[in-house]
Amino acid sequence: MSKTKYQKPDYKYGFSTPEISVFKSKKGIDSNIVKTISSLKHEDKKMLNFRLQAYQYFLNESLPSWGPNISNIDFDDIYYYLKATDEESHTWAKVPSSIKNTYDKLGVPKAEKQYLGGIKAQYESEIIYGSLIKKLSKQGVIFCGMDEAFKKYPNLLWSHFGKIVPPDDNKLASLNSAVWSGGSFIYVPKNVKVDLPLQTYFRINSQKMGQFERTLIIADEASFVHYLEGCTAPIYSTNSLHSAVVEVYVKKNAHVRYTTIQNWSTNVYNLVTKRAQVEENGVMEWVDGNLGSNVTMKYPSNLLVGKNAHAEVLSIAVASGIQHLDTGAKAIHLAPNTTSRIISKSISLGGGRSSYRGTVYISQGATNSRSKVVCDALILDKFSRSDTYPVNKNYEKSASLEHEATVSKIGQDQLFYLMSRGFSKSESEGLIVNGFLAPLVKELPLEYSLELNRLINLQMSGSVG
């Protein structure tokens, strides 16, 4: 080890474009801000009351006492609402050129939208560009912004919104419920299989701006949908907050896959509540990649409420420098023959800290349920840290629950082998790390796995001693 002190590298994928905004709320939060957001979005009384109630919960609750230190978040130093353009643009030509430039820098190809079935790009707090292939809407699939959804399908929304993650669930879910804006709504009708992944793109571009999107997915009986969200954000000197709430309903025999690649700049607090409810024979899969942010706390949860329901979580965390990624998963088995599998792979380097935190609970009566949790962690240098904090509760005598975890460094024999074949040390390490993550990267769509491999190589270059 040649270095004695870790030097924080420049943000390698960072850039920022001058911000444009039509409306920006003042910093901080009080009930007036909540009212302003609601009136700017032309919401009805019901939503306003929902927001104000959630704001009260936010005031009364305290931050989690466990996990990473997030007490530095100054809730009065954040913009809670910002609208970039007046109207949602429905054609590419109408998208302002400065925003298009940002997309170009991010490498979102225009052609991708046709291929991927519809990109909902969330730039700032509102959706400014969305496209949907006609075939999908003919099948009855709804894929739109949350505001639009509340106007068009109020009954469907109110019977599902805030039910799996109630506004008093935790302080950050309360905050989101009070000031939420943007996000996607997806409804897939019975027996409809959506072949192409539905994709959305998130970005924070305004300094000190929080992003509080809401996502609601309802997969009706025997349907299938794959939803993709990816995040990148340019670097800023002050802290930014991203606190989203995601609710997924997997009805009987339905199958939902939810893929996230998170690459916030290292000043963003990424505190997200994600939860799915899985009914009889349903399958819920989460693929969760965490590369960026200062602190991430994210534990995709699965409520297995129907017989034979299955949940699967694949989680990757790559923590470097000042990052503390506290990720994991939850599986709550409430019905017979339910199964869950959680696989977590984490890499800590250059002073980073990655933690797995998860809960598996098999309730009494969930007969013959099975759960397996596997956590593998790599620590690449002596400045870094890795933790595993699982809670395994089995209250059913016919159910089995297994957990295993390993923490190790890069195997010297693997390194020796690759180097004897002519690779340099850093090339070999890169190969080993990519091989370590391969089982998860394989699950991603092609363009994401390419991006992920590239990002990991970028993060590793020069940082492995």
Next chain:
Amino acid sequence: MKYHQILHESKEVRNFSKTILVKKDQNIETETLMEFIAPNTTGNTLIKAVVMPGGNLSLKGTIHIGKNAPGAQANLKHNILLVGNNSHAISIPQLEIENNDVQASHSSAIGPVDQSQLFYLMSRGFSHQSAIKLIIKSFIAK
């Protein structure tokens, strides 16, 4: 009960194992902590438990490998057998690793009596109860 072990001498090897029987309607809480603070140490913890009907078991085990303990090898194992109705078990195996030159692992399994073993023994003439007794005995002896 709480068991705290510190491996503070270089090349120290320590194996800690414990078998717990949670009787009917009994509550047992056990916590182990193994701290590694010297180089090239090896430590293993093995907890086996049988939870009888109505019993409650809470097991927490932590391995902590500090910055000054390169070359550490650590393993923590929780094996819990649930016997009978209303038997509850919670296992919290934790790893806290502040060093890259380590081999650390933990595993935890909470499960039922193997039905095929039970079937085999009963087909050889054992009663249900004595077959279960035999399985518990072998689980502890393993």
